Amino acid sequence: MTAPLPKRIIKETERLQSEPVPGISAQPHDDNARYFDVMVEGPGGSCYEDGEFKLELFLPDDYPMCPPRIRFLTRIYHPNIDRLGRICLDVLKNNWSPALQIRTILLSIQALLGAPNPEDPLNEAVAKQWKENQPEAIRTAREWTRLYAKKG
Amino acid sequence: MKFGHEYEQALASEGFPEQWLGSAIDYKYLKKCIKKVHRELEGLGLDKETIHRLSEPLSQPENARRPSIGQHDFYSAEKPHLDSIPEEFTPQLRVLVDSATGVPLDAMLAPATRARLQKLAQSELIAARRQAHLGHHATHEIHEPATMELTKERTNSLTPDAQDAKWITIPLASAKAFFDLLGPKLEELERLREAETGKLELEIADLGAAVENVVEPVKDGFEAKRQVSYRDLYYWREMFRLYLENPIFYSNLEQNAGALTFSEAKSRLEAYDQQLRSTGLLAKMKTPAAKQAAKQFLDLNVDILKIIRFQEMNARAMSKILKKFDKRTHLEGHQFLMDLRTKYPALLPSQPVPGQKPTGGTVGFANSIARDLHAEITSKVLGIVPQIDDWTCPVCYSMAWRPVSLGCCRSLYCIRCIIKLQDDGHARCPTCNADTVTKADGRNIDFEAMDFLEKYFPLETKRRQKENEKADLARSYGEEFVKPGCEVM
Numbered sequence: 001m002t003a004p005l006p007k008r009i010i011k012e013t014e015r016l017q018s019e020p021v022p023g024i025s026a027q028p029h030d031d032n033a034r035y036f037d038v039m040v041e042g043p044g045g046s047c048y049e050d051g052e053f054k055l056e057l058f059l060p061d062d063y064p065m066c067p068p069r070i071r072f073l074t075r076i077y078h079p080n081i082d083r084l085g086r087i088c089l090d091v092l093k094n095n096w097s098p099a100l101q102i103r104t105i106l107l108s109i110q111a112l113l114g115a116p117n118p119e120d121p122l123n124e125a126v127a128k129q130w131k132e133n134q135p136e137a138i139r140t141a142r143e144w145t146r147l148y149a150k151k152g
Numbered sequence: 153m154k155f156g157h158e159y160e161q162a163l164a165s166e167g168f169p170e171q172w173l174g175s176a177i178d179y180k181y182l183k184k185c186i187k188k189v190h191r192e193l194e195g196l197g198l199d200k201e202t203i204h205r206l207s208e209p210l211s212q213p214e215n216a217r218r219p220s221i222g223q224h225d226f227y228s229a230e231k232p233h234l235d236s237i238p239e240e241f242t243p244q245l246r247v248l249v250d251s252a253t254g255v256p257l258d259a260m261l262a263p264a265t266r267a268r269l270q271k272l273a274q275s276e277l278i279a280a281r282r283q284a285h286l287g288h289h290a291t292h293e294i295h296e297p298a299t300m301e302l303t304k305e306r307t308n309s310l311t312p313d314a315q316d317a318k319w320i321t322i323p324l325a326s327a328k329a330f331f332d333l334l335g336p337k338l339e340e341l342e343r344l345r346e347a348e349t350g351k352l353e354l355e356i357a358d359l360g361a362a363v364e365n366v367v368e369p370v371k372d373g374f375e376a377k378r379q380v381s382y383r384d385l386y387y388w389r390e391m392f393r394l395y396l397e398n399p400i401f402y403s404n405l406e407q408n409a410g411a412l413t414f415s416e417a418k419s420r421l422e423a424y425d426q427q428l429r430s431t432g433l434l435a436k437m438k439t440p441a442a443k444q445a446a447k448q449f450l451d452l453n454v455d456i457l458k459i460i461r462f463q464e465m466n467a468r469a470m471s472k473i474l475k476k477f478d479k480r481t482h483l484e485g486h487q488f489l490m491d492l493r494t495k496y497p498a499l500l501p502s503q504p505v506p507g508q509k510p511t512g513g514t515v516g517f518a519n520s521i522a523r524d525l526h527a528e529i530t531s532k533v534l535g536i537v538p539q540i541d542d543w544t545c546p547v548c549y550s551m552a553w554r555p556v557s558l559g560c561c562r563s564l565y566c567i568r569c570i571i572k573l574q575d576d577g578h579a580r581c582p583t584c585n586a587d588t589v590t591k592a593d594g595r596n597i598d599f600e601a602m603d604f605l606e607k608y609f610p611l612e613t614k615r616r617q618k619e620n621e622k623a624d625l626a627r628s629y630g631e632e633f634v635k636p637g638c639e640v641m
């Protein structure tokens with residue numbers, strides 16, 4: 001017998017639907033209310049602009065004592081995101097707080113797209129390129145966005 | 153014609169108090185005034201084309217260097233004196249002429265107008281006679297320095313024989329009559345706003361006391377005697393929750409904050425009334441006092457709508473009549489409106505910031521009435537019945553029970569959530585990140601908050617207590633000892 005869904009998850013899900021964040025959506029699976037299909041739009045003005053990035057998000061049993069597990073499904077050229085789509089973001093690790101929510105985490109991820117940080121890399125190769133030849137790195141990021149994250 | 157008719161009809165048929173109607177803007181009469189202004193201007197040879205020409209640039213290259221001062225700047229005061237705008241306001245035309253010949257220095261004047269202006273400049277008599285006719289309002293010596301300055305500035309940049317230029321002013325008696333009618337009306341409307349807002353604030357305070365009385369937390373054994381039912385507390389909470397979700401005349405939503413127009417507000421109030429009926433909330437109220445207070449709450453909203461409606465219509469009448477004034481006389485009456493806005497900050501919301509979405513739909517004094525009274529209702533009436541959303545634990549989103557305060561910030565947590573945080577090795581407050589979780593213990597229970605929650609959320613408290621008992625059992629004896637199927641709600 002599965003445990004009933006905690007009130008917190010029910011409320012968060014409700015609010016994600018009733019007051020959606022612009023440029024972000026998160027839809028729980030019918031058969032697993034802890035598993036979400038996520039879509040994040042690349043922020044305007046960044047090299048991910050006009051891209052639509054798919055992610056998967058899972059709320060472990062311990063949530064909100066531990067952070068949601070989340071990764072990119074769409075390929076993305078970014079120094080803090082590795083080839084498996086794993087994300088290097090402090091609030092998903094040491095700086096997680098149970099008062100954070102799905103919505104705030106997704107906003108942080110969107111912000112990370114707007115401000116890549118090659119000094120704290122997860123993807124060494126991309127970070128290296130980013131530091132040594134930023135215009136080229138940005139061009140590649142745009143190219144990948146066009147190739148893999150096309151809208152529609 | 154269309155608006156004038158609609159306006160008169162609304163004033164006559166919508167049951168406004170007699171006293172208010174005396175303060176209403178006399179639209180028809182002002183329209184007649186505008187006709188007079190029009191005739192006076194024509195009498196001066198200042199028809200539409202002439203006035204337009206007066207404000208047209210002399211020639212293109214010179215235009216580029218031209219200071220941005222309206223040539224028929226008929227408004228006498230350079231800087232409005234805040235206390236005396238309606239008194240000192242004297243509509244007039246100002247035209248720059250050659251001081252020797254009286255020939256207007258502006259190009260493209262019709263010959264007839266030139267002759268007219270020439271006469272005006274040469275004959276002090278005409279001006280004096282006009283001023284005597286108008287009384288002291290039409291004199292404007294006080295503004296002489298400003299006029300001189302203008303003269304210099306303009307002539308330096310425009311004409312070689314600068315010293316010979318001077319301004320002459322043509323007071324407009326009929327235009328003055330127009331503004332003399334409009335000015336005091338606005339003062340009356342502002343006084344009406346103040347008086348009615350004051351009255352409604354008293355009503356709100358009164359209602360606050362009534363609501364407090366019917367929802368006052370039930371004390372043991374007291375209920376029967378005081379004819380108070382804790383159920384009423386829940387009905388009121390729901391009633392106010394619905395109101396907060398969809399406020400009637402003022403919106404707090406980030407997307408479009410501000411006062412709503414009368415018609416929006418009216419349909420919201422109708423929808424709210426309908427909601428209270430369809431949910432049976434009104435019918436469910438247990439005590440006569442609660443029923444009475446509910447009626448009072450709805451009546452208050454109706455009263456607020458009425459004054460909003462009245463002020464909104466007057467604001468529209470004012471705006472329409474000033475537009476008409478501009479259109480018929482080609483004098484910029486809106487300067488008057490802008491100065492009034494400085495004098496009566498309550499009159500109109502500040503001009504929208506470019507690039508920002510304009511907020512608020514309604515106009516005139518109605519806007520500040522809606523804003524002020526919404527704030528008043530929120531704090532003095534709605535605030536009496538606490539909403540559960542203000543008392544939930546940031547970790548589990550249920551009512552914080554038993555409430556624990558860590559002392560670092562104002563957050564209240566459930567004691568069980570804090571224990572869980574400690575068990576999981578979280579040392580920091582989830583809300584403010586202070587290092588307070590590890591050393592929290594029984595002394596952090598907020599008994600005052602606990603007392604409050606017990607009183608105002610008796611059902612939620614019972615539910616949480618049951619849950620805790622069950623969890624304690626499970627903790628002591630294992631999950632299988634908790635009888636399944638006796639879930640409370």
Ligand SMILES: [Zn+2]
Nearest residue numbers: 560561581584
């Ligand atoms: Zn804190």
Ligand SMILES: [Zn+2]
Nearest residue numbers: 545548566569
């Ligand atoms: Zn809690």
